[in-house]
Structure formats: C-alpha cells, structure tokens
Amino acid sequence: MILHVEIAATDLDRAMAFYREVLDVGFADPIDLHESRMAYAETPPEGASWALCEGEVYVPTRNGAILYFVVDDIDAVLSRAENLGSEVLFPKTALADGSHVAEIGDSEGNRIALQTRS
Numbered sequence: 001m002i003l004h005v006e007i008a009a010t011d012l013d014r015a016m017a018f019y020r021e022v023l024d025v026g027f028a029d030p031i032d033l034h035e036s037r038m039a040y041a042e043t044p045p046e047g048a049s050w051a052l053c054e055g056e057v058y059v060p061t062r063n064g065a066i067l068y069f070v071v072d073d074i075d076a077v078l079s080r081a082e083n084l085g086s087e088v089l090f091p092k093t094a095l096a097d098g099s100h101v102a103e104i105g106d107s108e109g110n111r112i113a114l115q116t117r118s
Contacts, residue, residue: 005050005067008058009108012037015052018107022081023069027052060109062089068113074100077114 009015016027016039026042036055043049050067071077074092081104082088089111090103097118106112 002048004048006038006053006058007050007067007106007108007110007112008060009052009054010058010060011108012039012052012054014107015039015054018084018086019052021084022077022086022104022106023071060106062105062109062111064111066103066111066113068101068115071114071116074102074114074116078102078104 007015012030016030019025019041020027027039028042030037030039032038034055036053036058038051038053040049040051078088078092084107086107087105088102089105090101090113092100092102094100095115095118099116099118101113101115103111103113
C-alpha cells in the first residue's frame with residue numbers, strides 16, 4: 001500500500017495553481033521541511049497523502065514513476081490542463097473495464113496520468 005507521494009516542483013506556487021485549477025484540489029499552507037518547501041494536498045481519508053515539493057532533491061521528470069489521479073470527467077480535466085498550456089502526452093483511451101485513461105505534462109515537467117473509474 002502506498003502511504004505518501006511527493007511530486008517534484010521547481011516553482012511550488014505555480015505547481016499549486018496548476019493542480020488547483022486542473023484537479024480542483026486544495027492545499028495546506030506550504031511548510032519548510034528538510035531544506036525543502038512542501039504543500040500537502042487535501043486528500044480523502046481512503047487515499048494516500050501527497051504533496052508538491054520544491055527543493056534541491058526534487059527534480060521534475062517525464063521519465064520516472066507515473067502517478068494516476070482519479071477524475072470524474074476526464075474530458076473536462078484535459079480541457080482545463082490544455083487551457084493552462086499542458087501537453088497531452090497520451091490521449092484519452094478507453095480501457096477494457098469501461099474506464100478511460102490519459103497522460104499530461106504538469107506545469108513543472110512531470111508526467112501524470114488521469115483515470116476515470118469504470
């Protein structure tokens with residue numbers, strides 16, 4: 001089971017604005033921790049916690065692990081992301097169970113995935 005995920009950011013404020021707009025997620029006020037700046041996302045009780053993190057050890061990449069975010073309306077999320085200049089890296093695709101998946105680049109250069117529930 002995954003407990004916590006940290007997403008690298010080079011500009012924490014820009015990243016918070018992107019995730020707020022695209023995924024409609026709120027964040028606690030940023031904190032300084034271990035020579036880094038972090039903003040914890042508001043997460044439902046059943047999900048893993050996650051934070052956006054800015055600091056020397058946090059380097060955004062499109063080539064590492066891909067985080068999947070559950071969304072209700074993948075078309076709306078893709079539209080909001082594209083309006084913010086996000087690149088669609090993998091187009092909306094139907095899966096065998098009836099759900100859909102897509103991948104985008106976030107404001108920091110990370111590859112993230114979006115998936116609907118079946």
